[in-house]
Amino acid sequence: MSALFKPRRATEDHVLVRWGLTALALIYVGMFLFLPLLTVFKEALGDGLGAAWNTITEPDALSAIRLTLITAAIAVPLNAIFGIAASWAVAKFDFWGKGFLVTLIDLPFSVSPVVSGLIYALVFGLQGWLGGWLRDHDIRIIFALPGIILATIFVTFPFVARELIPLMNDQGRDEEEAAISLGASGWSTFWHVTLPNIKWGLLYGVLLCNARAMGEFGAVSVVSGHIRGLTETMPLHIEALYNDYQYVGAFAVASLLVMLALVTLTLKAILEWRYADEIAAVHHHH
Amino acid sequence: MSLTIDSLSKRYISFEALNGVSLTAPQGAFVALLGPSGSGKTTLLRILGGLEFPDSGSVHFADLNWLGVPARERRAGFVFQHYALFRHMTVEKNIAFGLSVKRWRDRPNRKEIARRVRELLALVQLEGLGKRYPSQLSGGQRQRVALARALAIEPRMLLLDEPFGALDAKVRKELRAWLRQLHEMLGLTTVFVTHDQDEAFDLADLVAVMNGGKIEQYGSPADVRQAPRTAFVQEFIETRVH
Numbered sequence: 137m138s139a140l141f142k143p144r145r146a147t148e149d150h151v152l153v154r155w156g157l158t159a160l161a162l163i164y165v166g167m168f169l170f171l172p173l174l175t176v177f178k179e180a181l182g183d184g185l186g187a188a189w190n191t192i193t194e195p196d197a198l199s200a201i202r203l204t205l206i207t208a209a210i211a212v213p214l215n216a217i218f219g220i221a222a223s224w225a226v227a228k229f230d231f232w233g234k235g236f237l238v239t240l241i242d243l244p245f246s247v248s249p250v251v252s253g254l255i256y257a258l259v260f261g262l263q264g265w266l267g268g269w270l271r272d273h274d275i276r277i278i279f280a281l282p283g284i285i286l287a288t289i290f291v292t293f294p295f296v297a298r299e300l301i302p303l304m305n306d307q308g309r310d311e312e313e314a315a316i317s318l319g320a321s322g323w324s325t326f327w328h329v330t331l332p333n334i335k336w337g338l339l340y341g342v343l344l345c346n347a348r349a350m351g352e353f354g355a356v357s358v359v360s361g362h363i364r365g366l367t368e369t370m371p372l373h374i375e376a377l378y379n380d381y382q383y384v385g386a387f388a389v390a391s392l393l394v395m396l397a398l399v400t401l402t403l404k405a406i407l408e409w410r411y412a413d414e415i416a417a418v419h420h421h422h
Numbered sequence: 423m424s425l426t427i428d429s430l431s432k433r434y435i436s437f438e439a440l441n442g443v444s445l446t447a448p449q450g451a452f453v454a455l456l457g458p459s460g461s462g463k464t465t466l467l468r469i470l471g472g473l474e475f476p477d478s479g480s481v482h483f484a485d486l487n488w489l490g491v492p493a494r495e496r497r498a499g500f501v502f503q504h505y506a507l508f509r510h511m512t513v514e515k516n517i518a519f520g521l522s523v524k525r526w527r528d529r530p531n532r533k534e535i536a537r538r539v540r541e542l543l544a545l546v547q548l549e550g551l552g553k554r555y556p557s558q559l560s561g562g563q564r565q566r567v568a569l570a571r572a573l574a575i576e577p578r579m580l581l582l583d584e585p586f587g588a589l590d591a592k593v594r595k596e597l598r599a600w601l602r603q604l605h606e607m608l609g610l611t612t613v614f615v616t617h618d619q620d621e622a623f624d625l626a627d628l629v630a631v632m633n634g635g636k637i638e639q640y641g642s643p644a645d646v647r648q649a650p651r652t653a654f655v656q657e658f659i660e661t662r663v664h
Binding site for chain 1: 575
């Protein structure tokens with residue numbers, strides 16, 4: 137009897153609905169996520185591992201990899217610090233113009249990256265507002281590393297703050313007030329109470345920010361000038377190779393970019409597994 | 423070390439939280455601020471804790487201009503309504519917090535801190551739970567951790583915001599008796615906020631009935647209960663909320 141009349145839970149749907157939805161989800165994920173990724177690796181290895189390796193280790197490719205890593209290494213920490221500062225201010229204090237600040241932080245999300253790049257070209261380019269002054273003082277921003285970094289910072293501006301503001305709003309000010317009343321200074325309150333409570337959100341924001349910083353194409357494309365071996369980041373290099381019909385090269389560098397992303401995601405998964413207890417404790421609500 | 427509050431006023435944008443509140447309490451008194459929500463009792467408590475500042479008026483405690491002392495130097499042990507335990511720290515770390523953030527020359531060494539934590543855990547009857555996280559404790563246990571954490575800094579006064587508000591009736595009664603005992607043992611000047619008159623009359627030496635940012639009546643539980651001075655107090659005492 138128990139086999140025939142398996143008790144159904146109130147929230148359980150019909151077996152066809154369940155299987156249908158699951159299959160649909162799997163097909164969707166497969167077609168739009170898994171298959172494209174697989175294609176990238178397959179194309180890269182089309183002429184064998186050796187050929188792929190050679191395209192990654194040729195000087196222009198190495199230069200692109202170096203440039204991408206340097207850009208991310210500067211842009212991500214800066215945006216992390218800014219993101220923490222901004223969300224701390226927004227979530228823990230009341231001040232005039234708060235709504236405007238939040239909107240401003242979101243701006244890079246709503247502006248097309250190409251436009252963001254153009255803004256910098258307009259300000260710092262030779263014909264731009266500061267172009268003449270910069271040329272006179274021999275400072276190169278557009279078509280050089282500083283421009284690429286500035287454009288990347290602009291585009292990845294909101295990631296950390298967007299991740300932290302809701303989290304910090306949710307956590308409220310109680311624990312900070314408790315810390316102050318127990319004699320902690322502002323700095324040790326931030327360091328011992330606020331930061332530990334947001335560190336997982338921060339990590340997630342930083343990873344997203346990093347992925348975008350390494351992958352940014354549009355804004356960087358406008359300010360970089362596409363000088364091979366000099367101002368080409370990995371995404372720009374991939375495009376250049378692709379336009380030259382060097383498919384193996386393009387997909388090999390693309391695989392590397394994908395793998396950088398996969399490494400960061402794996403890192404996150406390992407950390408989450410290692411600190412599962414602590415994460416559960418931090419996310420518990422009253 | 424008596425507490426003197428003199429004509430405190432505090433206005434928020436839309437309403438008057440405190441409207442000329444005065445009150446005195448002798449050293450070691452157990453004072454209840456009793457009133458409906460929005461009566462200003464929590465604002466008054468937060469001003470005593472240094473978490474809020476009045477627009478006018480003064481507070482003197484232990485011969486100090488209390489409002490001139492920054493919150494972190496007041497040593498006012500504050501127990502929050504929802505406890506505000508540090509959720510990423512174990513119970514031990516929570517209790518030790520106030521000691522471990524002291525300037526290095528005032529800070530007790532690690533052994534001494536551990537000893538104090540053990541003492542406090544025993545005092546609040548939570549021996550053996552030091553390694554747990556707050557999320558692994560019941561409401562009543564969290565409440566006692568919050569109290570132990572506030573006591574760790576050897577506070578000069580104790581401020582409790584709806585200390586039993588989030589607990590069920592049975593635990594509430596038990597903790598009430600225990601808190602009264604603790605108060606007698608420590609002799610700290612204690613102010614607590616409640617909307618539950620049984621709690622106020624049962625626990626406190628002095629009860630301030632508040633309404634609309636004013637103190638309607640201030641006196642011993644017996645006085646307030648037997649001789650309500652205003653219509654509001656009369657009515658408030660007649661309607662028993664649970």
